[in-house]
Amino acid sequence: MSASRPRVIAIVGPTGTGKTELACAIARKTGAEIVSADSMQVYRGLDIGTAKPSAELRAEIPHHAIDLVAPDEPMSAGRWAEAARAAAHAIDARRRPILLVGGTGLYARAFAGGLIADVESDTGIREALEARPLEDLRAELTRLDPAAASRIAANDRIRTVRALEALRLAGEPISKQQARHGFKDRPFEVVWIGLGVGRDVLATRLRARVEAMFAAGLVEEVRGLHAAGYSPSLRSLSAIGYREVGWLLAGRISEAEAVERTWIATRRYAKRQRSWFRAEPGLEWVDADARDLVLERILAAISRR
DSSP, rough: OOSSEEEEEEEOOSSOHHHHHHHHHHHHOOOOOOOOOOOOOOOOOOOOTTTOOHHHHHHHSSEEEOOOTTTSSSHHHHHHHHHHHHHHHEEEEETTEEEEESSSSHHHHHEEEEEEEOOOOOOHHHHHHHHOOOOHHHHHHHOOOOOHHHHOTTTTHHOOOHHHHHHHHHHSSSHHHHHHHOOOOSSSSEEEEEEEEEHHHHHHHHHHHHHHHHHHHHHHHHHHHTTTOOOTSSSGGGSSSSHHHHHHHHTSSSHHHHHHHHHHHHHHHHHHHHHHTTTTTEEEEEEEEEHHHHHHHHHHHHHHH
C-alpha cells in the first residue's frame, strides 16, 4: 500500500475522444488497471450501445466497476463510487497504477470527493428541469439559492439544473449542503487529464461511432433485452441509443431515423460533458490526437506515485 494517499490518474472528457484506447495503451506499458467511470457500463447486457470493453480486452487488462447490476436494478453515483473506490484500493494493494476512465462527470466527482449524503439524483426531476429554458432556471436559482447562482456560470445549464435538483430533493439550497459537506472525503490523490478534440472532428467521429454500433448489432441487443422482459421505460433502456432503438422496434421511426437521432443526442451529450469537466478544478486539457505527448504526460504522473 502506498505510504500516502494512492494516486489515481483520471482520464475523462467527452465520449468519442479515445479515453479507453489511451487507457489501454497506458495499461500495457505500466500494468495499470482501469476503473470505469461510466454510468451506463454498470448495467449487464448493455454492451454495444455503451461501448463497453470487450470480454477479450477485459481478459487482457483488468477493468472494474462494470456489469454491477441488471438493467432493472437501481444504481446511483454513491453506490457506484463505493464499488469503484473498493476496486481502486485493491489495485493499489497490488501495487499497480490506477486509471479512472470515463465521461460521467458526477461519477468521477463522487469517486474523488464523495457526495452530499442522501442527495444524489432523480431522473424525473432532472428531466423536467432540463426541459425548461435556461433563463427560467437561472431566475429560480437566483431567487432560491443566490449563493449557488453567483458561483455557477450563467451559461452553465448542467450545474444550474443540478443545483435546483438537489434543492428539491433535500429541501434546502445546495450551497448550504456543500458548505456542510465540504467534499473532504478524498481518500485518493487524483490527477485529472481531460481529452479534447475539435468539435467538427468529434462530430465526425461520433457519427462513425454510432453507425458502427448499429452495424455491430445494437438493434439485436435491444431486441434481446426487451424479449428478456426489460421494459423500454427503464432508466437503463432510456439511455442514448437504447431509447432510439426502442422507438425503432415500436415502429415509431425507421432505422435511418434511429441512427440520426442517436447521433444528434450523442453530440448534445458530448457538449454537456465538455461543460461539466471544464469546471473541474485542476483538470488539465490535452489534445487527444497528440497521443505521444499525452502518453508521456500520463506516464510521468504515474512514475511520481
